[in-house]
Amino acid sequence: MQTSTKMLLELLVLALMAISCHAQGEAPIGAIELTLVHDAGTKGAVCLDGSLPGYHLDLGSGAGSNSWIVHLEGGAWCSDATSCAFRAGTHLGSSRFMNATVFQGILSSSPRINPYFYNWNRVKVRYCDGGSFSGDAEFPMLGRSPITKEFQILYFRGQRIWEAVMEDLLARGMSDASRALLSGESAGGLASLIHCDSFRELFFEDVEVKCLSDGGIFLDIADINGYLFAQSYFRKVVNLQNIGKNLPRECTVERDNGQCFLAQYFLEGIYTPVFILQSTYDTYQIQNFLVPSSEDPLRKWIPCKNNPRLCSVSELKVLQEFHFGMLHALHPIESFTTWGAYLVSCxxxxxxxxxxxxxxxxxxxxxxxxxxxxxxxxxxxGTKYVDCPYPCNPTCRSRS
Known part of the structure; x- marks a missing residue:
């Protein structure tokens, strides 16, 4: 597939993600302000555009005062200088575009919405490196934004951002934690698995430390035409950002670095307890890796991709194969007694x-x-909840 097509796909994904973000301006009621890591620059721990990394912190109270949840934001990746230059002009590549944010879901302060974690110290680490907090290229690169046509110096320093933010949080009281949970969604969910054991090592042995990955299991699959799109894409991300040196050695001695960036190939080596929250019909992967637009030029898959009830018999068969492929990739964790899983067919x-x-x-x-x-x-x-195949679950919800 042509590089320009791949770039356009990435730009589309980023644009869609930007829709849900608050516009610049007055912060919404209850929003948590951004905290910049001011000494990160001296360590080279900077966003794609060279700006300082940041996070949002809402302090805990009562019984949750010594418990911490650190959540890594998601937001896809960039695999070449052009797409990274575009990203550097957004909140996914620069703290200059980050606003105060309202905590929802697992970070909510509402005991009704979030009964288990509402009073914990809750942190959202902003994602601005484009490489799942894992890149560490020594020298910057020059890229040209396809939107502004301006050249941008790019830094791939996700690993350093991870280290600088953790150091800052430890100094702010996380070092006194009695319980800590590292979580993340999408690209951040992948990062929570990559960094799970190093997060464990930040604390004394008697501290209860666990990790949660939400939508972070990206499969090494062929697309509808047999092309290994996902593997090729992630190989470019890894090579561009010099991520390979931060991947598990036991994997990289046997497999390609692009594969070792995918959790299915290093899950079994994680010794810290993990919870896998994953849709077995992951819409991001279906739309971008299983049926990328470049492989569906006549747009025959559009109705099915937008609504599974409109899938043909042959299309549904492809989706069911993806479902069972996800279950197969996660099969090894069945025997892990301290791990949990919630694999839903929504x-x-x-x-x-x-x-x-x-x-x-x-x-x-x-x-x-x-x-x-x-x-x-x-x-x-360590219970694993595994859903039956679509369309068996009537409780599934969606925005539509």
């Missing part, structure tokens, strides 16, 4: 960051995602 991408998905309506065998994660976090219950 068509969605992430489920923990918005109230409408986190409110307990969608269920697997009567269990809500809120209670499944909460019971695992507090009681160490």
């Amino acid at each position: 068509f969605c991408h992430t489920q923990s960051q918005e109230n409408f998905q986190w409110d307990g309506t969608s269920r697997i065998a009567g269990m809500s995602v809120v209670d499944a994660i909460g019971q695992w976090a507090y009681r160490g219950v």
Whole structure:
């Protein structure tokens, strides 16, 4: 597929993500202000455009005062200088475009919406490196924005951002935590798995530390025409941002770096307890990797991609194969007694960051995602909830 087409696809994804973000201006009621990591620049820990990284912190209270949840924001990736230059002019590549944010879902301060974590110290780490907080290229690169036509110096320093933010949070009281949970959604969910064990190592041995990945399992699959689009795409991300040196060595000695960026190939090496929250019909992967627009020039898949009830028999067969492929990739964790999972057959991408998905309506065998994660976090219950194939679950919700 042509590079220009790939770039346009990435720009489209970024544009769609930007729709849900607040416009610059007055912060909404209850919004948490952005905290910049002021000494990060001296360590080279900067966003794509060279601006300082940041996070939002809402302090805990009462019984949750010594418990911390650190959530890594998601937002796809960039795989070449042009798409990264475009990204550098958005909140996904520069703190200059980041606003105060209202915490929802697993970060909400409402005991009704978020009964298990509402009074914890809740942190949202902003995503501005385009490489799942994992890149570490020594030298910057020059890229030209396809929108402004201006040249932009680009920095790929996600690993340093991770380290600088963690150091700052430890100094702000996280070092005294009795319980800590690293979570993330989408690209941040992948990052929560990549950094899970290093997060564990930040704390004393008696601190209860766990990790949660929401929509962070990206499959190494062929698209509808047999092209390994996902593998090729992630290989470019890894090579561009010098991520390879931060990937698990036990994986990279056997596989391509692009594959080792995908959690299905390094999950078994994580020793910290993990909860996998994942749709087995992940809409992001279906739309961008399984059926990318470049492989559907006649747009025959558009109705099915937008609404599974409009899928033909042959199209639904492809989606069911994706579902079972996800279950196969996660099969090894079945025997992990301290791990939990909630693998739902609803068509969605992430489920923990918005109230409408986190409110307990969608269920697997009567269990809500809120209670499944909460019971695992507090009681160490390593239960795996696995949904039956679409369309068996009547509790699924969507914006439509």
